[in-house]
Amino acid sequence: MTMEVECDVDDTIENLQTELQAGTLAALPGMRLWSASEDYTSGSGTYEDKGYIFSSLVGIVKVTPAEGNKKTVEVIPIGGGAALARTGEIVTAIVARVTDRGARCELRCSGARPLTRPLRAQLLKENVHDKNKDRVDMYKSFRPGDIIIARILPITSLQCYDLATDEPELGVVIAKAADAPPGVNMVPLSWSEMQCPVTLAKEPRKVAKVAPENVRDLIEGNK
Incomplete structure (x- = not known):
């Protein structure tokens, strides 16, 4: 079975923007979220690497206004943090x-x-x-x-x-x-x-x- 996946970067960014506006974009650790630039910076739950902003945890992506015209990309954790994993999870x-x-x-x-x-x-x-x-x-x-x-x-x-x-x-x-x-x-x-x-x-x-x-x-x- 073959999966067809759209890989165009511009289309991907456009889709991300749509999901962000709807507040439904979920992130996994290591998922690339945005291009780091003068307009977008890394916030809580994310990290910057080689010009891109990545998620560091599971959560919902949120973009909030920062100083000037900048915006901060964050990932809000789903639920509280866990100290241990449980059997079957x-x-x-x-x-x-x-x-x-x-x-x-x-x-x-x-x-x-x-x-x-x-x-x-x-x-x-x-x-x-x-x-x-x-x-x-x-x-x-x-x-x-x-x-x-x-x-x-x-x-x-x-x-x-x-x-x-x-x-x-x-x-x-x-x-x-x-x-x-x-x-x-x-x-x-x-x-x-x-x-x-x-x-x-x-x-x-x-x-x-x-x-x-x-x-x-x-x-x-x-x-």
């Missing part, structure tokens, strides 16, 4: 390291609540897919820097959470190609491959089977 995590046996991750949000601090987690090879578990190739499923949606498995250690992406709706939601320009995310071509819209480089991933507009609903369902 959908979490947002950043992949830190990938080996042939699994991936080390940092949890950033539990359900719709940003965590008060990053938490350690691991995604083992046998928990990536629900079928053909012995044939999973971790290097073709995830890369460092990917943002994923996963489920918390029953807790067996207080030092590290165990994650699973063995459901169709779980997996990679945001990823960058190795040679991509700053701020450019790949788009899904299928549920196992993504492509950089600028360089056209293709990379394998375990893509979450969820449209971008449904990511918020998936997370909020675990509030």
Whole structure:
């Protein structure tokens, strides 16, 4: 199955402006929100990197007037912060390291609540897919820097959470190609491959089977 995604930057900014005016634009950690300029600056819940403003948490994007003619881009957290994740919850995590046996991750949000601090987690090879578990190739499923949606498995250690992406709706939601320009995310071509819209480089991933507009609903369902 192939997903068709519009990648034109001008169209993307126009769509963002429409959603911002309606107050419905939801953000995930690492999502590019706006071009940093003399008119737009980074506010709470965001950070600036190489000329762009990115979200640092799950929440609703808000643009507010600042000094002069400037405007501040902020992300307002959905609900209060959480100190720990709970078994069965959908979490947002950043992949830190990938080996042939699994991936080390940092949890950033539990359900719709940003965590008060990053938490350690691991995604083992046998928990990536629900079928053909012995044939999973971790290097073709995830890369460092990917943002994923996963489920918390029953807790067996207080030092590290165990994650699973063995459901169709779980997996990679945001990823960058190795040679991509700053701020450019790949788009899904299928549920196992993504492509950089600028360089056209293709990379394998375990893509979450969820449209971008449904990511918020998936997370909020675990509030």
